[in-house]
Amino acid sequence: xxxxxxxxxxxxxxxxxxxxxxxxxxxxxxxxxxxxxxxxxxxxxxxxxxxxxxxxxxxxxxxxxxxxxxxxxxxxxxxxxxxxxxxxxxxxxxxxxxxxxxxxxxxxxxxxxxxxxxxxxxxxxxxxxxxxxxxxxxxxxxxxxxxxxxxxxxxxxxxxxxxxxxxxxxxxxxxxxxxxxxxxxxxxxxxxxxxxxxxxxxxxxxxxxxxxxxxxxxxxxx
Ligand SMILES: N[C@@H](CCC(=O)N[C@@H](CS)C(=O)NCC(=O)O)C(=O)O
Numbered sequence: 001x002x003x004x005x006x007x008x009x010x011x012x013x014x015x016x017x018x019x020x021x022x023x024x025x026x027x028x029x030x031x032x033x034x035x036x037x038x039x040x041x042x043x044x045x046x047x048x049x050x051x052x053x054x055x056x057x058x059x060x061x062x063x064x065x066x067x068x069x070x071x072x073x074x075x076x077x078x079x080x081x082x083x084x085x086x087x088x089x090x091x092x093x094x095x096x097x098x099x100x101x102x103x104x105x106x107x108x109x110x111x112x113x114x115x116x117x118x119x120x121x122x123x124x125x126x127x128x129x130x131x132x133x134x135x136x137x138x139x140x141x142x143x144x145x146x147x148x149x150x151x152x153x154x155x156x157x158x159x160x161x162x163x164x165x166x167x168x169x170x171x172x173x174x175x176x177x178x179x180x181x182x183x184x185x186x187x188x189x190x191x192x193x194x195x196x197x198x199x200x201x202x203x204x205x206x207x208x209x210x211x212x213x214x215x216x217x218x219x220x221x222x
Contacts, residue, residue: 005059007019007020008055009032009056010220013208016056016068018072018103018162020197021161024194024202024204032203035055041219052067072159073093075155076092076155081158091149092149095136095148102128102132103166106167109124110208121170125174128174133177134178136148140180141180147184160184161185161194169207
């Protein structure tokens, strides 16, 4: 049996959380190595395991992969969460990339000073409501299908569910004007592998707290 994919990152959501989501939704078990000290991170660098000196790092299929979007794209293709052809795949990539941009705003806000952090999170919620969610609501309305692309569960749906849940942590009513996104959220949350990941005790990470942020600062010298 092939070894489980192994993930190296700090013990928080950050850029790795979407990778955890994608693996979990594909029903793939994975191992995690948490970077808690600068030494661990420097060892990965010294050993030449980080292409550009950065994590996320994912070991899979005899490869050591970095660059979040490339990793996600590989996993989506490998686990049949991309489209049936290039045209569907590029739409899935576009939708997922948009959602990743939104998620990065939230991830980066965690590292800002308290006043700026509140402002950045409020801006992310605003962008969710005015830029990203209206687009996805319209896509669902226009084609009338159950999922974003090809009437089939894909990486774009997983990425969107992660974004919806993250935004709801910041503003519980964020979906009030988006009935089709509410329905999509319920539908995707009920897919057995996703349902399992949503249960307490899974490898899903909670919102990154001050302790984890301090840990990450020490590791990456932010
Ligand atoms: N484009 C890269 C950016 C990765 C990145 O910035 N990683 C951070 C941790 S979240 C890091 O390793 N920072 C250390 C550094 O850049 O020296 C990706 O999307 O994976």
